[in-house]
Amino acid sequence: TLHLGIVGYGLVGKELVNQVLASAKGLESELGVRVEVAGIARSKTMVLLKPGSDGGLDGGAWPAGEEPVDLEKMGSHLLAAAAASGGKALVVDNTASDAPAEMYEKWLAAGASVATPNKRAGSGPYPRYEKIMAAAAAGGSHFLYEATVGAGLPIIFPLKNLIRAGDKVEAVEGIFSGTLSYIFNTWKPGMKFSDVVKEAKDKGFTEPDPRDDLSGTDVARKVTILARECGLKIELGDVPVKSLVPDALQDWSPADGANLGDAFVEEIKAYDDEM
Numbered sequence: 001t002l003h004l005g006i007v008g009y010g011l012v013g014k015e016l017v018n019q020v021l022a023s024a025k026g027l028e029s030e031l032g033v034r035v036e037v038a039g040i041a042r043s044k045t046m047v048l049l050k051p052g053s054d055g056g057l058d059g060g061a062w063p064a065g066e067e068p069v070d071l072e073k074m075g076s077h078l079l080a081a082a083a084a085s086g087g088k089a090l091v092v093d094n095t096a097s098d099a100p101a102e103m104y105e106k107w108l109a110a111g112a113s114v115a116t117p118n119k120r121a122g123s124g125p126y127p128r129y130e131k132i133m134a135a136a137a138a139g140g141s142h143f144l145y146e147a148t149v150g151a152g153l154p155i156i157f158p159l160k161n162l163i164r165a166g167d168k169v170e171a172v173e174g175i176f177s178g179t180l181s182y183i184f185n186t187w188k189p190g191m192k193f194s195d196v197v198k199e200a201k202d203k204g205f206t207e208p209d210p211r212d213d214l215s216g217t218d219v220a221r222k223v224t225i226l227a228r229e230c231g232l233k234i235e236l237g238d239v240p241v242k243s244l245v246p247d248a249l250q251d252w253s254p255a256d257g258a259n260l261g262d263a264f265v266e267e268i269k270a271y272d273d274e275m
Contacts, residue, residue, distance in 0.1 A: 001087035003038040005078045005112075007071065008094030011204070013040070014060035016092065021058055038081045038089075039074045043097075046070070048077045051085070071103045078112055093118045096208055101128075108135040108143060117147035122228065123221035123236050129228065149222045151178065159229050169230045176222045179205045179213040193275035198265045210264050211249070216241030246271045 004020065006013050020035055028034045037054035040047055045066045049056075056063040078089035091107055093100040093116035101120040105128070108114060113136075121132055122145055136143040146156050163169065175181045182205050187196045197214070200206050212218045220239040227234050243250070246268070254263035 001034040001036055001082070001085040003036055003078050003081040003085070003087060003089050005039040005041070005074050005089070005091045006037060006094065007041045007074070007091060007100045008097075009040045009042050009062070010094070013092075013094045016094065017054075017057050018060065021054065034087075038078050041069050041071065041074055044069055046074060048074065051081065071100060072106065075103065075107045075110065075112055079110055082112075088113065090115060092116065096120070096212070098124065104132045104143065105135040108132065108141045109139040111139045111141050113142040113144065115142075115144040117145075117151075119148045119218070119221040119225060121145070122148050122225040126228075126233055126235055145225075149176075149225055156225070156229060159226065163230065172226050172230075176219040177213060179207070179210075179218070192269070192272045194265055194269040194272050197268060201261050201265060206261065209260050211245050215243040215245045215250075244275070246274065 006017060009017075017037055017040070020037060024035050036051065037057060038049050038051075040049075040057065040062075046069045047063050047066050049063070049065075053063075075089075075091065078091065081087075082089040089112035091100075091103075091112055091114050093114060095118055097118070098120045100116075101118060101124060104114050104121050121129065121143075132143060135141075146154065149155050159169070159172075179200055182200050182203075183196050186199065187193065197206070197210055200213075201210055206213050207218055217236075220236055220241050223239050224234060224236050227239075249264070249267055249271075252264075252267060254260050
């Protein structure tokens with residue numbers, strides 16, 4: 001049995017769980033591996049599930065038994081379930097937060113694999129990045145982060161294989177932000193910049209905080225990840241970017257309880273004439 005812990009149970013997390021539940025029987029029949037959700041976590045609460053009870057998550061439901069989120073406890077729960085079944089543990093981090101990334105080293109070293117589109121670990125402090133990679137090797141686990149660059153396109157592991165085969169990377173070129181690509185291909189004379197940003201956000205293209213895209217931070221993270229794959233020991237701050245975020249909104253925070261993305265779109269309307 002593959003015991004899954006889902007960190008980030010919003011739109012993406014719920015869709016992933018629904019796909020797991022819908023595909024579980026087919027995967028078990030084809031691969032001989034039972035896939036079971038053993039825990040789900042939101043920003044402040046989590047639910048640790050008993051074996052065979054993940055059907056209660058169908059349709060994005062939030063089952064009874066919630067408790068304050070404790071990612072270390074979730075990891076221990078997954079590993080205990082794996083030990084009891086003779087299976088494996090896998091944490092899927094759907095967030096863009098640094099908190100789960102801080103746990104990767106411990107999870108991986110203990111034998112729980114990690115799969116994530118979260119760019120924080122791959123582009124965060126280099127010493128932490130090194131420890132995460134070493135922990136996966138020491139724990140016999142897998143750190144799976146292909147989706148951090150290029151979404152579903154295979155980029156990172158083909159790059160790894162080229163380097164392993166002795167090829168030398170001369171340059172990596174491309175459009176590193178689907179969000180900025182959409183904005184600049186959609187933004188036409190007469191259109192308000194805030195309307196285009198809102199459209200990109202509503203279509204699900206932006207990061208939870210649109211400033212990550214507009215500031216160039218998201219692109220810088222992807223460049224940092226690929227540079228490290230090529231053997232460069234660089235930090236995120238080594239990548240030069242030019243921000244599209246107005247100075248007054250660089251350190252702005254929304255009101256308590258407000259959706260960050262929606263609130264930012266409202267705030268940036270005041271700067272349409274400057275863009």
